[in-house]
Amino acid sequence: MIAFTRLSLFGFSYITLFIISTIVQENFENFQEFTFLGTGILLSIWIYFIHINVENTNDFKEIIYVFTFLSFFTALASYFGLC
DSSP: OHHHHHHHHHHHHHHHHHHHHHHHHTTSTTHHHHHHHHHHHHHHHHHHHHHHOTTOOOTTHHHHHHHHHHHHHHHHHHHTTOO
16 A cells, blocks of 8 residues: 555656646746756755665655656656657
């Protein structure tokens, strides 16, 4: 049940970010690319701080890893015009 909740949170967060950035991109060129690039950079910094603090036991590390990868992938795809 916890895994399903994490997956739902990830899906809701990604879809919300994707839809909002797609709507705003109609007015600002390359907005989606910079949004996902910025999100990926912020999540990378968060992952760095999680790994520095060894006693921190976050149970959602795998979701952060997947969201970071997908953010960078979406930024790259948006750069090439696939999104």
